[in-house]
Amino acid sequence: MTHFCKFALAALVSLSLGLLARADEPNLKKYSPPADNAKDEPMAKQFSLDKAVGFLDNAALQWTDKRGCFACHTNYAYLYVRPMVGAKVQAHAEVRQSLENMVTDSWVLGKPRWDAEVIATAAALAYNDSLTTKKLHPLTRLALNRMWTVQRKDGGISWLLCKWPPMENDDHYGVTLAALAVGVAPDGYAKTKQAAKGLAGLRGWLAKNPPQNLHHKAMILWVSTSLDGFMTADEQKAVKKELLAQQLPDGGWSASGIYPWPRADRKEQEPDVSDGYGTGFTIFVLRRAGVAADDPALVKGIAWLKGNQRESGRWFARSLYRDNKHYLSHAGSAFAVMAIQACQ
Incomplete structure (x- = not known):
């Protein structure tokens, strides 16, 4: 076989594999709708970034398509x-x-x-x-x-x-x-x-x-990492300290711990239970605010995220409103991946 033929064959194979891979990608016409967010979904046996991304792809496609x-x-x-x-x-x-x-x-x-x-x-x-x-x-x-x-x-x-x-x-x-x-x-x-x-x-x-709660403060802290005039250096330091103080013993954070709110279903919030949103959001904002990836608190937080992914690839976050669809899990899964990537 001539060098040209070998090159042409290799190019054809590469192109075919590329087209095949693209054809297999989820899109608005062909995706796998995720199951409902459930508190009792089993934990993944090991952390998988690919599964997390797959969940995010399919959840976004489903919402865009159906809604x-x-x-x-x-x-x-x-x-x-x-x-x-x-x-x-x-x-x-x-x-x-x-x-x-x-x-x-x-x-x-x-x-x-x-x-x-x-x-x-x-x-x-x-x-x-x-x-x-x-x-x-x-x-x-x-x-x-x-x-x-x-x-x-x-x-x-x-x-x-x-x-x-x-x-x-x-x-x-x-x-x-x-x-x-x-x-x-x-x-x-x-x-x-x-x-x-x-x-x-x-x-x-x-x-x-x-701000009326720690989530409000964290949002302003995030803004202040790219714009002047929203927080002084002392205010940034104080909010970072307050966020770190909310870390739970297992290494995670609770969404209701940083945003207390009376539930519509009159059930108790769970400020002492770590979840994907509280942990992912807090770690990501702290990283944006200059807390080092190797800070012991963040290392422990990332370990919690990697150890509490569900089989579907998502992270569960209980709705702060009422026990129903728990769409906060979608945002929590996004922030979990953002936090993990920000700490690489």
Whole structure:
């Protein structure tokens, strides 16, 4: 066989394998819907990043396909985490495209469903841009600019008040998410006149509406890692200390420990039970805030995550609202992977 034939054959085999691998990837037309989130799902025998990513892919695809909308806990969160483990897959491309389509189609043909949709969309696109192209996509800029059209005169944001903490429960989350969107946006967006004016309003609102719980403080801490004027160095140090003090003996954190909330089903919260959201979110924010990956508390926390993954690849997080779908597990699984990757 000539060198040319050998080269051609190798190229053909490589191309065929590439096409086969791509054909086998989950996408909006072909995915495996995850089973319901369940507290009694067995633990995995050993940690698997691949299984975690597979769960995140399929959960985001299912939500995007069946719901036709975006939710903070599932497909919005997916656009934060997926680039940290590889963005060049069909699932990521299609979920991202679906969000872009919402900006170009739904928003043009009619108004966004809520002001919160504008903020959450701008934040997800900006965060995704910062981890992929590192350039501000025109549609991301459009979404960011639209944020300021829904900002109130007092500097705040009218958020979803569904009593579904920590993401759909108070205006505080919307304000910090808007700030985060600006802070991570590439190409110096934070220095534009629109952004500077909007940020001044957000800072003013936060000054008049101080954080009510540790999750609020952690969100501001996260924002302060990319924007000045949201926390002083002493305030950052104090919040980091407070977060570390909430670590449970087994190494994890509890979502209800950092965001206490009276349940709608009148059952007791479990601030002494570690979960995927409390642990993943806290470790990720601490890493963003400069706590070293080899800090004993974070090492213990990562060990908890790797030892408490479920067979499906997810991490369970009990809903802070009521015992039903436990979609906080989706966000918790995203933050768990973000935390693990941030500590590599």
